[in-house]
Amino acid sequence: MKQPSAPQEHRSTPRRPTGRDVAQLAGVSQATVSLVFSGSEAGHRVSETTRQRVLDAARGLGYRPQAAGRQLRLGRSGMALLAVPNLQGPFFGRVLAGVHEEAARHGLAVVVSSGWNAATLAEAATTSRFDGLLICSPDDGQLGALPPGTPAVFLDADPATAGGAPTVELDLAGGMRAVVAHLVGLGHRRIGRLRSSHAAYTFRVRQAAFEQAARGLEVLELGVRLNNGAAAARLAGLELLDRPDRPRAVVCDDDVVASGLYQAAAELGLRIPADVSVVGIDNVAVAGLLTPPLTTLDLPGERLGRAGIAALAGLLHGEPVREVEPLTTSLVVRSSTVAVC
Incomplete structure (x- = not known):
């Protein structure tokens, strides 16, 4: 005989937190919660302390305002x-x-x-x-x-x-001054430069700042296409470091270019920094992973x-x-x- 099935356990769907829940947790009115999430100038009528308290409460509850309705209201x-x-x-x-x-x-x-x-x-x-x-x-x-x-x-x-x-x-100008001053302080007077040949304002500013900071120094410079990555930098690095008058220090326009220069130095049997000092720009994750870790200008992205x-x-x-x-x-x-x- 067929046994009666056991009653299924009723599982309720967790209730989605509401603006009222946020207001209660933050100790404010629902109107204040609405102002904070208004997305308009109305939100600025709430003090920063209260606003932050509401946002913290919303984050803790996993509250998300009904975006679709708000977007329709605000256009x-x-x-x-x-x-x-x-x-x-x-x-x-x-x-x-x-x-x-x-x-x-x-x-x-x-x-x-x-x-x-x-x-x-x-x-x-x-x-x-x-x-x-x-x-x-x-x-x-x-x-x-x-x-x-x-x-x-x-x-x-x-x-x-x-x-x-x-x-x-x-502040790229101030950064380049710090880079060159660091190398000059270490006694470097002949400095190599792997600069970006990319047509963009940021690289023109870097170049102008470097040229001003390096006045009075001997500079050996090559252009690199950044979109070609470390491979292009490796080729430029081989050309720069294989010269009979190779520089003892090189400034690269970013850390990826510096990684290409590391490859070139290794192929030529040169040690970093004993044979050539290297400085990059950006301070991205690769800078700390290179061997040795890379001295670099931190751009606060x-x-x-x-x-x-x-x-x-x-x-x-x-x-x-x-x-x-x-x-x-x-x-x-x-x-x-x-x-x-």
Whole structure:
């Protein structure tokens, strides 16, 4: 005889946290929670301390505001576009990390794009897909006039081509002075340079700053196409280090180029730093993994991303454009540089 089946245990679906739950945990009214998540200037009527308390409570509960309804009310998508020249560039990973961290505080989601040009940027600006644009380290060929009124912020870019949009720059001149001063302090007077041949504002600034800092020194210089990565840098490094008057120190335009120079030195039987000191730029993860670890100029990519998205959020809230001071850079001294014997 068929046995009666056991009654199935009833499993209730966990209730989704609401704004009322957030208000109770944060010790505020539901109206205050609504203001914090309004995505408009209304959110600025709440003190920063209270706002942070509400955000912490929401994060702890896993609360997410109903984005679709809010976007319909505000006429926004809640999304920003981060345009970088090369998704494979490790420095842009640092920028993206900072962008994502700060975007969450402003209720924005971020989409990343590379290989864009003026036409695709203009198209992105005129559709409803993105509320604003973050344009980072653009190539000369990627720039063009944006439609009037486009909320946009430029990172590591030429203010003269930003059309009055906010720009966040890096103190590359101060950084290059620190790089050259470090090598001069170690007794180096003949310095090699593997510079980027990429047509972009950021690399022109680096080159001009290096030339000014290295006045009075003997400089041996070769260009490298950064998009060809460490392989191109290896070939340039072989050419530079195989000279009879090879330099005892080399400044590379980024850490990936420095890794290519490490390969060239090894092939030529040269030791770093005993035979050649090496300095990079960016301070990405590879810098600390090389043998020996690379002395490099730290470009604060995370801070650049955070400052950029904060400026963009201000634009979206109708705040006046404020000038942002260039972000400080710092030399990270590791084991790839040594005094001349």
